Amino acid sequence: MRILNASGCLDALAAPEVARRLDAFVTKTVTPLPREGNAPPRIAEVAHGMLNAIGLANPGRDRFLADHLPGLRELGIPLWVSVGGFCAEDYAETCSQLTDLEAVELNLSCPNVDEAADSAAEIVLSCRRATELPLYAKLSAAHPNLAVVAQAVAAAGADGLSLINTLRAVALDQHLRPAVAHGSGGLSGPALKPIALHAVSVCREATGLPIVGMGGVETGRDALEFAACGARDIALGTVLFKDPGAPARVRAELEAACDDAGVVKPEDAESLAKSPETGRKVPA
């Protein structure tokens, strides 16, 4: 089980020592044009989680490729680039310009910008034609039938899934005004974990694709629960904010959690969990 960061939850150029403790670094989402992001306040703590409304702040595709990517390559760790956009062509054009990466993650589910008009499957299909790099589709658990979306992106050529993104949410301040200036934000942190475990489990059963599980992973035990639900790898998000040492800590805790659970390695835990949809062991 590899330990990655969730896109947008770590700046490897600002904190290279943290990034080097990961098995791969996932960039903040890159969009075709530069985005300054939303006005502050952008974050708010809520019970068991936090809201963020960063708004996909990023330097845009051209500056990312020219200025940021070379610096990231110097870190000497496997790289994933998170790609965003507002139509299938946006995603595909960026994919066509990417080379020499471990994977591309397609951000099909940012809660802080309007959703792309094209369906997740259409975007994956366009990107599949534009690159031979492994494509991971990052989906939202807010979709009423996530398994169907997962099957559609699998059929369109996705090599894996990243599950889950933050969920759109609202927090109010003491004056009953939205706590983040954007109004709504993306909910992250421990509150997401049960939702993410469900999403991983049903998508694993529906597609059999490798899955990067994320959403409230704070400990090695959390990581093992994602493995039990079918995640091959996990990503750390909000936990990095309070603990930049989390990658090494979670890795050490995962070993202990495996011992406690009586499994040799995290992958062995998958046969222990039951599918929430069918009640049978996953995989079948």
Add this chain to the structure above:
Amino acid sequence: MQSLASPSTHRVTGSERIGPYTLLQLERGDLDPGVPGQFFMLEAPGRLLPRPFSLCLAPPGELAFLVDPVGPGTQAICELQAGDRISVLGPLGHGYRLDVGRPLLVGGGIGIAPLPYLAEQLGGSPAVVLGFRSEEYAEAAALLPGAEVVIDPVLVTEVMPGGYDVFACGPEPMLHAVAELCPGAQLAWEAPMACGYGACYGCVVEIDGALKRLCLEGPVLDAARVRTPVEVVA
């Protein structure tokens, strides 16, 4: 700055009320007190995220932080008692440059927090002007003996003498006013932060005309970087 690893755990050695504020003292352990104006992320017991505080005092073997209980996280920190333990990460960010000729320290409200350690590091009893909203809040001025103190509605910018190298910390309107009066001032800014090391992108402030992360650029900024642009009428 220390290498970014997991935060270290520190025992609370004391917690003292100063007006509405609490001065929290911790065992220093291996932490470097850093440069005045740098900050530390303190665990807020029972909350998900830590909270940023600049160092107020650095007694031998200890670190002390002045905390204003404005919300559930800071309230939880103010309720800590001697013997409790919390995790601490820091020092983080960029502090004040100390190589000035005639220092003047200007603080507003909880903005007094970094000034006692700053005065100690500058040495030579620098001039200090402090502003508070009421007599109760002004009790914190005891942390800087000899300071000139004004109470609302008098503003610090009304009594600031000219010809000094200004170090300021306080509410945003005060910092903007200081920046207009003293273009060379060093200002300690504030913003909500989840991480303190550039990971969350939450603490952006308009710096050099664009939204930039305060934890990486500051929290101490040259006034010229944050001055409200003066509108030029053609």
